[in-house]
Amino acid sequence: MQVEDDEIDLAALVGTLWRGKFLILFCAIAAVLMGGWYAYFQATPVYTSSATVALESRQEQVVDIESVVTGLSGDQATINTEVEVIRSRGLLEKLVNRLDLVQDPEFNANLRPEPRFSIGALVGLIRSLISTETEDLAVPSERSELDAVIDAVLEDISVSNIRQSYVFRITATTENPQKSAAFANTLAELYILEQLETKFEATEQATTWLTDRVAELQVQLEAAEAAVKDFNAGAELVSADALTGLNVQIKELRDRLGDTQIERDATAARLDALRVAAASNDIDVMAQTANDQTLNRVRQLMANSGQESPDRSAFDARFEQIVTRAQLEVSRAENQIGALQETIQQQEQQIVNQSADLVRLQQLQREAEASRLIYEFFLNRLKETSVQEGIHQSDSRILSQAVVPNRPSAPRKSLILALSMMLGLMFGSGIVLLREFAQNTFREPSELESRTGYTVIGQVPAIPARRRKNVLKYFVDKPTSAAAEAIRNLRTSVLLSNIDNPPKVIMSTSSIPQEGKTTQSMALALNLTGLGKRVLLIEGDIRRRIFSQYFELPNTNGLLSVLAGNLSLQDAVIRIDALGADVLIGEKAKTNAADIFSSERFAMLLETAREQYDYIIIDTPPVLAVPDARIIGRHVDAIVYTVKWDSTSHRQVREGLKAFEDVNLRVSGLVLGQINARGMKRYGYGDSYGAYNAYYDN
Known part of the structure; x- marks a missing residue:
């Protein structure tokens, strides 16, 4: 037996369709008749009208100050956002209220007469027969009725952005040409008015907040300045230059203290040498150690006297004077060192105290300066915002008004007939192919x-x-x-x-x-x-x-x-x-x-x-x-x-x-x-x- 393959034989497919040409033709004719019946007798004509709105991405301000609500950037995200704003339920609710669409049977289903037969009524009947529970029939509220009207309006409104532009097209489709034009124009006006109201409300809220904030900042500034004044009154006036002078003085005192300590050490060493020499009771050693001219002359006189045991009283008295003087020099150096150390300690404490006071003063001054700057900034913003309250501009403008259409946009009878014929041909071909494949x-x-x-x-x-x-x-x-x-x-x-x-x-x-x-x-x-x-x-x-x-x-x-x-x-x-x-x-x-x-x-x-x-x-x-x-x-x-x-x-x-x-x-x-x-x-x-x-x- 011959093995079948998975390839599609186009010639056989065309032949199958040709053999079923009468069925396909019948389906096409039937579909055209049904489409014509719908287009000419059943379809309700609707009218479409469009208004265009241009987005002003760059605006000239009346005054050269920063706005509370800035203009739109014009990027794709902003454009998409504005499209959704135009189609928002809040804006459509204003449209419904302005045009009183709740009383329009086209959008309020409750005002339409009940048809003799409807799919909804049949479904409700079937549900009531199937359901075993009794349901309470709730009376629709005014809000639910308004929401239903908004939903109906939303289906008839479309907003689109023209490619490569900042222009929005607002299109309305209704059963009345005048109503379609009114829909598009009113929605465009409400959109621009919504922008102005949004900016005005934002500016008003900003003015109120800034007024309260400026009052609070003024109180804070006054308190900061009073703190600086009180601190200056209760503390010794200090400055950075005075602290620098104290640091120079204390450096000089430390240098003097070092020199005095060196001098004291040298004097103390000489005193110790003198005492050692005195202990040796050797005239030469004592004279050499003392290195005193008077003592040397006394020693020379004693040597020239020719006596074996000359009188040393004068020599010892002079040597004693030299030792006493050395002791006095050591004592005086010690006193100077103590005085210098006390002075240095006092000045160091003074530097510490004045540095702390200076830091505190500078902190208070910085706080006062910061409070002053913030206060001046918010005060300027308050004045700018107050000026802007009456000079707001919308971010969009109406580019062209919607006009009343002369002919209905739907049903497009020729298109319906063409689509009906195509659907009929497709349906008939599907039946032929399905019959052939089955x-x-x-x-x-x-x-x-x-x-x-x-x-x-x-x-x-x-x-x-x-x-x-x-x-x-x-x-x-x-x-x-x-x-x-x-x-x-x-x-x-x-x-x-x-x-x-x-x-x-x-x-x-x-x-x-x-x-x-x-x-x-x-x-x-x-x-x-x-x-x-x-x-x-x-x-x-x-x-x-x-x-x-x-x-x-x-x-x-x-x-x-x-x-x-x-x-x-x-x-x-x-x-x-x-x-x-x-x-x-x-x-x-x-x-x-x-x-x-x-x-x-x-x-x-x-x-x-x-x-x-x-x-x-x-x-x-x-x-x-x-x-x-x-x-x-x-x-x-x-x-x-x-x-x-x-x-x-x-x-x-x-x-x-x-x-x-x-x-x-x-x-x-x-x-x-x-x-x-x-x-x-x-x-x-x-x-x-x-x-x-x-x-x-x-």
């Missing part, structure tokens, strides 16, 4: 061949006979009909299916019952007898045995009697004059039919029939119902597999053919039977089959 049966021989891989050797139309007994009469009375010619084509295809070994035993089967295989078997037998051939028709479906519905048969023996050996083949067959052939009917058997056809006697029966007849046609049961057909197929020369047009599913045919392939039997050809000519035209296949059918008489 189709699970066979309508064309090419499709049957492509899906099965077998050749279609016959196309047999449906026989216009209500009763099966009239089938043969139809073929006899109308030998030139399409059905008769289709059987002739089938006969030719079967006989030519194997040129080297023309088939003599032909089996007719199908997937399921009621596919027309029995009718085709009899028609094929009738056609072969018309050629002067000896034909035997065997009823191989011994389970149903429906030959009696086609012929008047005596209650006689048949196939089972021959197989049992009770009758010969010549004695068991029945000659049907209307058919021109011999018929071997089936009999009811207690033994399983598959076992009967698997027996050697059945094979011998067929061999005997081959010798006595030119052609043997066996009508077998459906292959999916019972295994009889596969068993009988082992003894035949050709297998004709019948598929009912637009009835047998793909799966059934595929499984039936596979059942033969599983037992190494190959079907000689397929027959698409019971073709409905009108159905072919309805499905769009009339172009190919209609001409074939019209060529013959019915």
Whole structure:
């Protein structure tokens, strides 16, 4: 069997749409009629009017001072924000109140008359029937009614920003042209007035706050200045220069203290040396240590006296004076050091105290200065804000007023008709394609061949006979009909299916019952007898045995009697004059039919029939119902597999053919039977089959 791929065949798709062209055309016409009915009779005409507002991103101020509420920047975020401001419920509420839209039935549903039938009423009725709980019917309040009107107005108002500009287009759509223009113009005016009111309120609030703040800052400034004055009155006046002078003085005192300490140390060392020399009682040592001119002269006089023990009193008295003077110098140095240290300590404490006072004073002065600056800033802002209260400018201006439209903007009748036609074409095409994709049966021989891989050797139309007994009469009375010619084509295809070994035993089967295989078997037998051939028709479906519905048969023996050996083949067959052939009917058997056809006697029966007849046609049961057909197929020369047009599913045919392939039997050809000519035209296949059918008489 041929394997299907996932590619879409555009030619087949176009062909499918072309075959369903009448259905598509009908859907398009119906859609256009419905669209025209809506556009011309049902749709309410509405009128659209637009006003444009320009955003002033840069404004010239009347006074060169900073505004409390600055102008808009003009970036995309600001533009989007302003669009939402125009569509805000607060602004629309002002519009509703100014135009008194609560009393307008177009926007207030409570003022409209109740329609005789509405979807809402039907839904409410269904809910009341389904619901088991009783609901309190709340009376709508004035606020809820106003909110509903605002919602309705919001649906009819649109605001858009013109690309690459600071211009907003305010568009209103209503059922009245004057109302549409009034909507757009009023909303634009309210938007600009809203900007002015917002700035005025902001300025007024800022003035009030600044007044209170300035009063508070004035009190703080006065308190800070009083603190500086009180501190100056209670503390010694200090300055940074005075502290610098004190630091210089204390440095000088420290230098003097160092020099005095050095001098004291030197004097103390000399005093110690003198005392050591005195302890030695050596005149020379004492004179050398004292290094005094007077003492040296006394020592010289004593040496010049020539006495062995000169008088030392003068020398000792002078040396004692020198020691005493050295002691006085040491004492005086100590006193100076103490005085200097005390003075340094006093000045250091004075520096510490005055530094703390200076820091405190500077802090108080800075606080007073800061309070003064803040006070002056807020005082200036208060004066600027007071000046701005009467000179505010809006951030937008009306660029063009909305005009009263001369014609309705909707419904656009030509557009509705065009869209209706397109929708109708799409709907019709969808139905055709859906029907085609959902189709699970066979309508064309090419499709049957492509899906099965077998050749279609016959196309047999449906026989216009209500009763099966009239089938043969139809073929006899109308030998030139399409059905008769289709059987002739089938006969030719079967006989030519194997040129080297023309088939003599032909089996007719199908997937399921009621596919027309029995009718085709009899028609094929009738056609072969018309050629002067000896034909035997065997009823191989011994389970149903429906030959009696086609012929008047005596209650006689048949196939089972021959197989049992009770009758010969010549004695068991029945000659049907209307058919021109011999018929071997089936009999009811207690033994399983598959076992009967698997027996050697059945094979011998067929061999005997081959010798006595030119052609043997066996009508077998459906292959999916019972295994009889596969068993009988082992003894035949050709297998004709019948598929009912637009009835047998793909799966059934595929499984039936596979059942033969599983037992190494190959079907000689397929027959698409019971073709409905009108159905072919309805499905769009009339172009190919209609001409074939019209060529013959019915």
